[in-house]
Amino acid sequence: MTVILGQTFTGISIGAVLLLIALGLSLTFGQMNVINMAHGEFIMAGAYTTYVLQKSISGAGVSLLVALPVAFLVAGALGALLEWVLIRRLYLRPLDTLLVTWGVSLMLQQLARDIFGAPNVQTRAPDWLTGNITVIGGDDPLTFANSRLFILALAVAAVVALSLALRLTSLGRRIRGVVQNRDLAEVSGISTSRVDRTTFFLGSGLAGVAGVALTLVGPIGPTMGTNIIIDAFLVIVVGGIGQLKGTVIVAFALGVMQSVLEYSTTVSVAKVLVLVAIVAFLQWRPQGLYTLRTRSLV
Amino acid sequence: MTLPTLFKDPSARAWTGVGAAAVALFAVAPLALSDFRLGLLAKYLCTAMVAVGICLAWGRGGLLTLGQGVFFGLGGYAMAMHLKIADAGPGNLPDFMQLYGTATELPWWWRPFGNPLFALAATVLLPMAVAAILGSFIFRRRVKGAYFAILSQALAAAFAIWLIGQQATTGGTNGLTDIQGFFGYDLDDPVNQRMVYFVIAAVLLLLIVLVRQLMHSRYGELLVAVRDSEERVRFLGYDPANVKLVAYVVAAGTAGLAGALFVPAVGIISPAMIGIVPSIEFVIGAAVGGRASLAGAVLGAIGVAWAKTALSEEFPAAWTYFQGLLFIVALAFLPGGLVSLAGIVRRRRASHGSGDAGGNMDGGRDGDAGGRADGDTVGNAGEEKAPAVPLGGAV
Numbered sequence: 001m002t003v004i005l006g007q008t009f010t011g012i013s014i015g016a017v018l019l020l021i022a023l024g025l026s027l028t029f030g031q032m033n034v035i036n037m038a039h040g041e042f043i044m045a046g047a048y049t050t051y052v053l054q055k056s057i058s059g060a061g062v063s064l065l066v067a068l069p070v071a072f073l074v075a076g077a078l079g080a081l082l083e084w085v086l087i088r089r090l091y092l093r094p095l096d097t098l099l100v101t102w103g104v105s106l107m108l109q110q111l112a113r114d115i116f117g118a119p120n121v122q123t124r125a126p127d128w129l130t131g132n133i134t135v136i137g138g139d140d141p142l143t144f145a146n147s148r149l150f151i152l153a154l155a156v157a158a159v160v161a162l163s164l165a166l167r168l169t170s171l172g173r174r175i176r177g178v179v180q181n182r183d184l185a186e187v188s189g190i191s192t193s194r195v196d197r198t199t200f201f202l203g204s205g206l207a208g209v210a211g212v213a214l215t216l217v218g219p220i221g222p223t224m225g226t227n228i229i230i231d232a233f234l235v236i237v238v239g240g241i242g243q244l245k246g247t248v249i250v251a252f253a254l255g256v257m258q259s260v261l262e263y264s265t266t267v268s269v270a271k272v273l274v275l276v277a278i279v280a281f282l283q284w285r286p287q288g289l290y291t292l293r294t295r296s297l298v
Numbered sequence: 299m300t301l302p303t304l305f306k307d308p309s310a311r312a313w314t315g316v317g318a319a320a321v322a323l324f325a326v327a328p329l330a331l332s333d334f335r336l337g338l339l340a341k342y343l344c345t346a347m348v349a350v351g352i353c354l355a356w357g358r359g360g361l362l363t364l365g366q367g368v369f370f371g372l373g374g375y376a377m378a379m380h381l382k383i384a385d386a387g388p389g390n391l392p393d394f395m396q397l398y399g400t401a402t403e404l405p406w407w408w409r410p411f412g413n414p415l416f417a418l419a420a421t422v423l424l425p426m427a428v429a430a431i432l433g434s435f436i437f438r439r440r441v442k443g444a445y446f447a448i449l450s451q452a453l454a455a456a457f458a459i460w461l462i463g464q465q466a467t468t469g470g471t472n473g474l475t476d477i478q479g480f481f482g483y484d485l486d487d488p489v490n491q492r493m494v495y496f497v498i499a500a501v502l503l504l505l506i507v508l509v510r511q512l513m514h515s516r517y518g519e520l521l522v523a524v525r526d527s528e529e530r531v532r533f534l535g536y537d538p539a540n541v542k543l544v545a546y547v548v549a550a551g552t553a554g555l556a557g558a559l560f561v562p563a564v565g566i567i568s569p570a571m572i573g574i575v576p577s578i579e580f581v582i583g584a585a586v587g588g589r590a591s592l593a594g595a596v597l598g599a600i601g602v603a604w605a606k607t608a609l610s611e612e613f614p615a616a617w618t619y620f621q622g623l624l625f626i627v628a629l630a631f632l633p634g635g636l637v638s639l640a641g642i643v644r645r646r647r648a649s650h651g652s653g654d655a656g657g658n659m660d661g662g663r664d665g666d667a668g669g670r671a672d673g674d675t676v677g678n679a680g681e682e683k684a685p686a687v688p689l690g691g692a693v
């Protein structure tokens with residue numbers, strides 16, 4: 001019993017990482033219909049930012065907390081730059097954007113290899129994140145790792161902050177307006193190109209935060225983003241575009257499913273089963289779990 | 299027929315191109331290249347076969363399949379399984395199974411591949427069947443555009459991970475290696491390597507001719523129509539799902555055949571050749587040459603594969619940067635590919651004469667696929683907001 005609970009908790013923490021990554025993607029994909037393959041490399045940028053900060057700041061706890069805003073800014077700046085240089089020229093060709101940003105991600109990976117070397121590097125987790133919390137004691141204990149609880153808290157905080165920002169701030173209103181009807185937003189006096197760039201900054205910045213979180217559970221390497229980005233895209237596809245709740249529900253659902261299936265079969269079989277489940281789910285809800293209802297045909 | 303009229307007639311132009319390619323592949327290349335280089339060319343031609351399918355599915359149908367590696371792998375593994383069984387001889391297990399020592403007899407799903415006819419048929423039919431099942435699920439529910447691309451990519455990831463996990467029966471990360479014979483011929487013999495090259499060249503030419511005929515049939519027109527405006531095609535009474543399904547299945551078949559012929563040419567098939575990265579590399583060749591033009595896609599695929607060997611041997615880091623740049627430049631600034639350059643230059647000249655910049659929509663209709671790549675909106679299925687300006691004009 002505790003094994004199943006433990007696996008579920010692991011799944012929830014996998015889901016939290018997926019959620020942090022998918023939040024940013026859901027912003028950019030939802031608003032601009034842009035598939036940013038370089039999102040994974042923004043995660044990598046966030047992770048390496050943590051690594052560099054830990055080298056220059058001695059305390060692991062302080063450097064982690066400093067890394068959160070710094071990684072947000074670094075990855076966000078990279079995203080805004082990418083939007084300004086390439087993506088804004090490609091808004092009418094979403095499929096081409098996918099391949100163009102793949103090219104960007106290849107170059108960023110190689111850049112990381114040239115700067116930090118091809119082997120993976122590690123950061124040290126601060127002391128207050130290394131232990132476990134024992135939920136059920138006794139012979140068959142159920143423990144939650146502190147680092148995973150921290151990631152979960154980070155993901156929840158990011159969701160709350162983002163949904164409040166979207167609901168309450170004027171930037172959030174503009175973003176929602178552009179997502180719902182770009183042309184109408186444009187004729188109402190919203191500078192959609194400026195909103196696009198801000199959204200891209202926010203979405204990429206969230207990837208940087210996800211990168212900081214990932215340093216707590218795994219090594220940092222040039223290809224760390226590629227391995228996880230596909231799963232995050234699947235979260236978007238299944239969750240539906242334009243609303244956060246689909247992303248949140250599906251991220252946790254996929255995380256738990258992957259973790260529980262891994263336990264009952266093997267890692268590789270679990271991957272295949274999850275994909276089959278997704279294709280089956282799309283038979284039922286081809287537009288994803290939640291969608292904006294519009295009258296357009298496409 | 300005089301020479302100028304010959305080059306105006308699209309069909310004559312296409313046949314001239316195929317003839318020239320046949321001369322180059324069967325006469326020039328074997329004489330000019332060493333055995334080693336000819337072996338490399340055989341490998342590139344396999345990539346070009348995949349590009350033929352991508353040209354149909356993506357260039358003409360707007361289906362960005364980032365999972366062609368799956369079909370390439372299915373064909374390759376089907377062929378390699380047969381060759382491994384044949385290498386081992388009757389009653390023996392393939393070498394890697396003996397090495398891992400878990401199995402005492404062939405797994406049940408290996409056994410049919412001992413039959414050469416079954417294995418040969420499976421190299422093409424297995425990928426087509428998988429594509430048909432998956433495609434009918436995806437297209438019927440109108441999952442399209444980016445969603446389709448992501449699903450196809452996830453498929454490639456899942457397949458590669460699954461293969462790696464089945465160490466005892468698929469060779470895991472190593473794949474199926476060290477293949478000695480090809481239907482009784484010893485692959486170490488250079489003469490037989492040459493024979494494999496000729497088989498590959500012949501199959502590639504045959505595929506080009508077949509797919510070209512398909513593109514220029516009624517079906518081909520319908521496919522382009524679905525790419526450019528799926529809803530209108532539906533209102534006209536066609537089912538776009540079936541149209542897309544055919545293109546996807548044919549593309550899967552060509553990739554399967556390519557994988558099957560890749561195995562005797564290179565002697566190995568492994569998950570590293572079919573995952574996410576190789577799958578997306580299949581696409582870049584077609585994109586650089588010209589996704590909607592068969593000649594462009596094939597030459598682009600061969601060119602990029604050649605550049606990869608030439609550059610990555612000496613400067614592996616430089617190759618990665620170059621490859622990234624290729625993606626960016628080819629797709630952001632030259633979506634019609636290299637073949638569209640001629641049309642762009644021609645239109646520039648024409649517009650300088652008439653003072654009507656970018657308004658010449660007929661530029662793309664002057665003949666074969668090469669002309670069409672820059673005339674129509676490319677790869678933009680379901681995007682109603684696409685401007686009615688030739689994409690080449692944006693350069």
